[in-house]
Each structure stands twice: as C-alpha cells, then as structure tokens.
Amino acid sequence: MLSAARKDLILDRLRRDGRVVAKELATELGLSEDSIRRDLRELDFQGLAVRVYGGALPASPAVVDYASRTAVAPDSKRRVAAAAVELIDPGATVILDGGTTTLAMVAALPRSLACTIITHSPTVAAALLDHAAEVYLIGGQLFKHSAVACGAAAVEAANSVSADAFFLGVTGVHPTAGLTTGHPDEAAMKRALASRAADTYVLASTDKIGTASRFGVLPFDATTGIITDTPADDPMSRELVAAGAVLLHAGGGV
Known part of the structure; x- marks a missing residue:
C-alpha cells in the first residue's frame, strides 16, 4: 500500500474511531510500525492528526487563525x-x-x-x-x-x-x-x-x-x-x- 493510500486510511479511521493505534494498524496492514509512525508524523506536520504515545488522535479544525x-x-x-x-x-x-x-x-x-x-x-x-x-x-x-x-x-x-x-x-x-x-x-x-x-x-x-x-x-x-x-x-x-x-x-x- 502506497503512503498516500495509508494516510487516507488513517484519516478515515480517525474520523470513525477517534484514534489510531500504530501497532494495531501495522499488524492489520502487514507493515512495520516505523512505516505507520512515519505516516503519523507527516499527518501531524500537516495539521491533520495529533500524535500521542502509541498512535494519533483527530486534529481539531479549531486551531486555524x-x-x-x-x-x-x-x-x-x-x-x-x-x-x-x-x-x-x-x-x-x-x-x-x-x-x-x-x-x-x-x-x-x-x-x-x-x-x-x-x-x-x-x-x-x-x-x-x-x-x-x-x-x-x-x-x-x-x-x-x-x-x-x-x-x-x-x-x-x-x-x-x-x-x-x-x-x-x-x-x-x-x-x-x-x-x-x-x-x-x-x-x-x-x-x-x-x-x-x-x-x-x-x-x-x-x-x-x-x-x-x-x-x-x-x-x-x-x-x-x-x-x-x-x-x-x-x-x-x-x-x-x-x-x-x-x-x-x-x-x-x-
């Protein structure tokens, strides 16, 4: 699965479940945790997710100017x-x-x-x-x-x-x-x-x-x-x- 597709999946899970656990998602997709963590870092940088210990949470849209x-x-x-x-x-x-x-x-x-x-x-x-x-x-x-x-x-x-x-x-x-x-x-x-x-x-x-x-x-x-x-x-x-x-x-x- 390409990185862009993984990120779309992560965002869908955040909207649906209110959280993503890196280890669980890596196991589900048959990928390394490092790959998922890298996706989470990039989504955090883009303001689309908030990284927390073990995974990520949905980013608030209320942090805009x-x-x-x-x-x-x-x-x-x-x-x-x-x-x-x-x-x-x-x-x-x-x-x-x-x-x-x-x-x-x-x-x-x-x-x-x-x-x-x-x-x-x-x-x-x-x-x-x-x-x-x-x-x-x-x-x-x-x-x-x-x-x-x-x-x-x-x-x-x-x-x-x-x-x-x-x-x-x-x-x-x-x-x-x-x-x-x-x-x-x-x-x-x-x-x-x-x-x-x-x-x-x-x-x-x-x-x-x-x-x-x-x-x-x-x-x-x-x-x-x-x-x-x-x-x-x-x-x-x-x-x-x-x-x-x-x-x-x-x-x-x-």
Whole structure:
C-alpha cells in the first residue's frame, strides 16, 4: 500500500474511531510500525492528526487563525452560546474566555442584563460596549492568533479576580486527551482563569467534540460541565461520559 493510500486510511479511521493505534494498524496492514509512525508524523506536520504515545488522535479544525474560525460550525456555536447565556444570573460575575463561541455568547446576551464580565479578549470586551454589563479587561501580551491577552502579566492580573463562573473555550474535547488547546501560553491562561471561578463551563461546539490539540488545559473533573449540542446518543458523547465528563446538552438537560 502506497503512503498516500495509508494516510487516507488513517484519516478515515480517525474520523470513525477517534484514534489510531500504530501497532494495531501495522499488524492489520502487514507493515512495520516505523512505516505507520512515519505516516503519523507527516499527518501531524500537516495539521491533520495529533500524535500521542502509541498512535494519533483527530486534529481539531479549531486551531486555524481567528478570522477563519468564524466560519467553522457557526450554527453549533450559536446553540452552545445560547445555552451558556442561560446559566448567567442577574448580578453574577462571570469570566469569558476568548474565541468565536464566547463572541456568540455576547450576541445572545440580553443587552439589559446587569452583571459583571471579566475577559482577556479585546474583541469580546468591544462587543460588550452597548451592554449594561460592567466590563473588566485583563491586559497582557496580545496573542494575535486567538485575539487574547496571555503571558506572565496576564496570568498575574487574572490571579487578582474572582467570579461565579468561567466560560472556557477549547479547541479539542476528547475522551483520551481531555480538554486541549493549540498553544501552551493559552493553556496556562485558561487554567489561571478557571482557578478564579466557582464553576467552569466548557464551550464545545460540534467541531471540538472528538478532536484534540497539542496542549492540555484541564481534566474533566476540574469542570462543572461541557456545554455542547452534540446529541447525547452520539458514540463520542457516550465515550466522553464514560471518561468522566458531564455533558450539558444545548436545548436539553444533562
């Protein structure tokens, strides 16, 4: 089997099974593990898979640049955002992560809702200009790929706030890899913000479910729930629940 055909097979298995084990696939195809590992390295380099110990996981499509992300699963993001907004009580203090789903939350948030919003995203802060909410913007080095403040100064500033809830954006939600994102500084900032909130809710549109990125953010048991519109009877939903995730289905219950 030629390399191109093997890679197509690997991508099909990643879509179908949510993972590939190099040893098992090598045995099935009658090839050396080195051949499969080489294919996985090349797919990882191309951004089509994420190599992990023993194999690979599906790469998240949400690691593209911020502008391109707005076109990824917009309807799903709107449903997730609407469900998330329902969790914000009048007078609450909440932290909004950066990203296109939190921006969709701002669009769904009643303009008259009196609350306090803390964010490290200048785009989210700007979108709140016409809202009644009090807005606090955390500063730091601007990470342009995701339009958020990161780095030591941002983490230090985050450690001085506290909130009722944090709405966390990630690029991957996978039963094996957990909650992941594409940059280590972003992952560190997300952990810092999560530590300042009583509850952490993960925003997980359909493009995030069953995929992974390079850097871990939090384990499932460090979150209150994962808000998603992926159906409860979807095989990946069942795997996530088995792995300890609490799924809050947009438009339905847990």
